Amino acid sequence: MKHSRLVAVLALWTLGVAADTTSSAVTPAMVATAQKLMQHARSANTGYAIVESLTTEVGPRLAGTAAEGRARQWAVARLNDLGFHNVRVEPFVVPLWLRGIERAEILSPFPQPLTITALGGSASTGPHGVEGEVVSFDSLAALEEAAAGSLQGKIVFVDEVMARSRDGSGYRVAVAKRRQTAFTAERLGASAALIRSVGTSSHRFAHTGQMRRIDYKGQAGVPMAALTAPDADQLRRTLSRGVPVMVKLVITPQLLPPSESGNVIAEIPGSAAPEEIVLVGAHLDSWDLGTGAIDDGAGVGIVIGAAKLLLDVLPHAPRRTIRIVLFGSEEVGLVGAQAYAERHAGELDKHIIATESDFGAGEIWRFDTGVADDKVPLAEAIGALLLPLGIEPGTNTASGGPDMKYLREAGVPVVGLKQNGWDYFDLHHTPDDTLDKIAPDALQQNIAAYAAFLYLAAEVEANFR
Amino acid sequence: MKHSRLVAVLALWTLGVAADTTSSAVTPAMVATAQKLMQHARSANTGYAIVESLTTEVGPRLAGTAAEGRARQWAVARLNDLGFHNVRVEPFVVPLWLRGIERAEILSPFPQPLTITALGGSASTGPHGVEGEVVSFDSLAALEEAAAGSLQGKIVFVDEVMARSRDGSGYRVAVAKRRQTAFTAERLGASAALIRSVGTSSHRFAHTGQMRRIDYKGQAGVPMAALTAPDADQLRRTLSRGVPVMVKLVITPQLLPPSESGNVIAEIPGSAAPEEIVLVGAHLDSWDLGTGAIDDGAGVGIVIGAAKLLLDVLPHAPRRTIRIVLFGSEEVGLVGAQAYAERHAGELDKHIIATESDFGAGEIWRFDTGVADDKVPLAEAIGALLLPLGIEPGTNTASGGPDMKYLREAGVPVVGLKQNGWDYFDLHHTPDDTLDKIAPDALQQNIAAYAAFLYLAAEVEANFR
Numbered sequence: 057m058k059h060s061r062l063v064a065v066l067a068l069w070t071l072g073v074a075a076d077t078t079s080s081a082v083t084p085a086m087v088a089t090a091q092k093l094m095q096h097a098r099s100a101n102t103g104y105a106i107v108e109s110l111t112t113e114v115g116p117r118l119a120g121t122a123a124e125g126r127a128r129q130w131a132v133a134r135l136n137d138l139g140f141h142n143v144r145v146e147p148f149v150v151p152l153w154l155r156g157i158e159r160a161e162i163l164s165p166f167p168q169p170l171t172i173t174a175l176g177g178s179a180s181t182g183p184h185g186v187e188g189e190v191v192s193f194d195s196l197a198a199l200e201e202a203a204a205g206s207l208q209g210k211i212v213f214v215d216e217v218m219a220r221s222r223d224g225s226g227y228r229v230a231v232a233k234r235r236q237t238a239f240t241a242e243r244l245g246a247s248a249a250l251i252r253s254v255g256t257s258s259h260r261f262a263h264t265g266q267m268r269r270i271d272y273k274g275q276a277g278v279p280m281a282a283l284t285a286p287d288a289d290q291l292r293r294t295l296s297r298g299v300p301v302m303v304k305l306v307i308t309p310q311l312l313p314p315s316e317s318g319n320v321i322a323e324i325p326g327s328a329a330p331e332e333i334v335l336v337g338a339h340l341d342s343w344d345l346g347t348g349a350i351d352d353g354a355g356v357g358i359v360i361g362a363a364k365l366l367l368d369v370l371p372h373a374p375r376r377t378i379r380i381v382l383f384g385s386e387e388v389g390l391v392g393a394q395a396y397a398e399r400h401a402g403e404l405d406k407h408i409i410a411t412e413s414d415f416g417a418g419e420i421w422r423f424d425t426g427v428a429d430d431k432v433p434l435a436e437a438i439g440a441l442l443l444p445l446g447i448e449p450g451t452n453t454a455s456g457g458p459d460m461k462y463l464r465e466a467g468v469p470v471v472g473l474k475q476n477g478w479d480y481f482d483l484h485h486t487p488d489d490t491l492d493k494i495a496p497d498a499l500q501q502n503i504a505a506y507a508a509f510l511y512l513a514a515e516v517e518a519n520f521r
Numbered sequence: 522m523k524h525s526r527l528v529a530v531l532a533l534w535t536l537g538v539a540a541d542t543t544s545s546a547v548t549p550a551m552v553a554t555a556q557k558l559m560q561h562a563r564s565a566n567t568g569y570a571i572v573e574s575l576t577t578e579v580g581p582r583l584a585g586t587a588a589e590g591r592a593r594q595w596a597v598a599r600l601n602d603l604g605f606h607n608v609r610v611e612p613f614v615v616p617l618w619l620r621g622i623e624r625a626e627i628l629s630p631f632p633q634p635l636t637i638t639a640l641g642g643s644a645s646t647g648p649h650g651v652e653g654e655v656v657s658f659d660s661l662a663a664l665e666e667a668a669a670g671s672l673q674g675k676i677v678f679v680d681e682v683m684a685r686s687r688d689g690s691g692y693r694v695a696v697a698k699r700r701q702t703a704f705t706a707e708r709l710g711a712s713a714a715l716i717r718s719v720g721t722s723s724h725r726f727a728h729t730g731q732m733r734r735i736d737y738k739g740q741a742g743v744p745m746a747a748l749t750a751p752d753a754d755q756l757r758r759t760l761s762r763g764v765p766v767m768v769k770l771v772i773t774p775q776l777l778p779p780s781e782s783g784n785v786i787a788e789i790p791g792s793a794a795p796e797e798i799v800l801v802g803a804h805l806d807s808w809d810l811g812t813g814a815i816d817d818g819a820g821v822g823i824v825i826g827a828a829k830l831l832l833d834v835l836p837h838a839p840r841r842t843i844r845i846v847l848f849g850s851e852e853v854g855l856v857g858a859q860a861y862a863e864r865h866a867g868e869l870d871k872h873i874i875a876t877e878s879d880f881g882a883g884e885i886w887r888f889d890t891g892v893a894d895d896k897v898p899l900a901e902a903i904g905a906l907l908l909p910l911g912i913e914p915g916t917n918t919a920s921g922g923p924d925m926k927y928l929r930e931a932g933v934p935v936v937g938l939k940q941n942g943w944d945y946f947d948l949h950h951t952p953d954d955t956l957d958k959i960a961p962d963a964l965q966q967n968i969a970a971y972a973a974f975l976y977l978a979a980e981v982e983a984n985f986r
Contacts, residue, residue, distance in 0.1 A: 115755070169580075289957055290580070294577060347751075488724050491755075
């Protein structure tokens, strides 16, 4: 099915036909302009310059910190310099969680340090730490089956391995482990929890990430940290010796009063229907361990780079307004996304279509839609124009990206320009998320695709709603 | 020249001739036995079990620490269990240098943390650290040309990049940078020094290693740390903005009174000439950041695994004694090697030939010799038997390995079973030096080669001296 659709689209492309005859909304002139944008993307350098600048001049920018504030200032200055309109910050507040000391060691039988990192939102062990015997489980499901009280005073270790895939599908299972372990461990009487790092790297980097919902209500869960893959292997081997394994864990994160965060917005006002919005997002915050290059400096570079191409190449703005939203506080629970949806509740019905770039810097290989059934042909007609970039037609099950959650739930149509995530979880949320991991060529392919998509979505008369 | 020699050897091999007719010392029966050993190596698992055990049950084992002492106890127990003879520790003392806090940050213009590690033997900044403007040099040579007093109060940054190669030749230049920078910086008035990590990895691991001779006499040098490659890139980019870059460095290593270290020795006593020694070494200590898997747990596994094959496969011991030496305190300046040479000065003339495995877990690709010119044919005759393992004949310039330095200088002939070091410096001296990086198949190829070599060197009547 997918293949036959691909063949059909290729045939149409070869004939110079505007992809799908059911959606005459895409005119030959638009096709030519989209092609011109894709061509110009090859020599455009704004996207890479943006991610270079953000990762160098701001670096790590955890939600609610002064660094995230500097990122907003940086974004406002850059977006103004580049010639965007209506550049502004929409502030909100977010609980501020700050990493403290993090240290772990095997006390016996084989004393040695372990490399860990605290998970976002974790409780503190206090400076003296927690000591206990390790009880290992191969999965979260296995932990959940443990008898009540059976883990009294123990340190739980969930050694579940994440699967690698192009579409990142292994992450869902891994996030369940990250989200649930501390609470299940608490219910079973454990004093702390360790998990094998979410992620696919065999390098010795621990992977952070939020371990609970941002509201911090109810249970706090036990203090919880992630072991790097080699350290999880080491602990597994140590446990295999069949003698009790005692571990000490010291993590001292602090939960501080709510602090300022914000979304940064910039626009290319529409020339004919400025009240209609094509939204393109990325998130400005990052975890604190790396410099947030692939997560999500790349997305920031892609969406700004693509929109800048429109400013540079088009003789006049497209019909609809293109709105760039750089979300704040995505990592700690989509807080910026929720703030945006609340603040703009009154105009969500004017959001014609929305999407986000937040899956690294790999090339886009598929164009997914998330629109009403009768709008699929229109969306596909646009997606089909991306075929020369190596982007296949996908399915109508797009999420649009993490920060699109509340918009999607409110009925805003979305698309997903799906990147190859094969290596994404080697770097994501680790200290190794740094600029050198971004291939400029792959970034330009993304920019070409976003530029063409944004132009067409904002220019066609037909509506996705 | 090398190629024609290879062809000649291949031809001899094909004819079933014992490699080199000028050295009839290697008999057809010996060739058959060597082949049998190589065949058995494919299913032998002692080597991998040894490195698994050492890295798991001891882990990091810095020179002079209690962990290095546990490694000696571990080695004595394992070597006795495996059936070796004359298993013993030869103790010596070593200055004890312990890593403390290590923290660095860019203060301005773009405040953010930097990932560093202190270099072995470095002075301390004290707990309050050192702050200063960074002055960058592309190489040690460039630093050495700076004017006297021109770096007063500055933090020197030497951003020299190490070249990757199969034979690890880039390491020599990189070590000069690591050894000299702190002293040149001190002479020029600087208050601290940073170097781009020695090594070839683009991952965010800082690389430690000794920054001065172990005697600690004379100058202490300025406090000195290595930046990971991504952090060196980040600092370089920050400097490229053309404004002063202020950095804070806090490292608090301690130099403690000399502490006990030691070499662990085990033997297969010779059946005909037990006083003649074929020495095979590896080093037992490791840096503190990783678990010392490739440096040098792999070597420990290879030499023990190979010698164990001889115990298991041969009907009786070879003519000469095979002596395994697991050197202590190699990393901090070949202290165990020197202690061994001093202690055994009276019998060095009975050391017929010596070699060490200390270049990771990659496959051996070349057999080098370091013998008197008239003994080259004999050594090559043995080396030629390793051809079926993919091992080419090399040159007569072998060092034999780091711990062979004093033996070689005392006239002991050496050989070098040269491993492919293409990836070695991606891991070496970093936290990422862990067991998972060892490919069991490559380890077995090493064990096959060492087993054949040890057997033949100990069995031939001809002498390498």
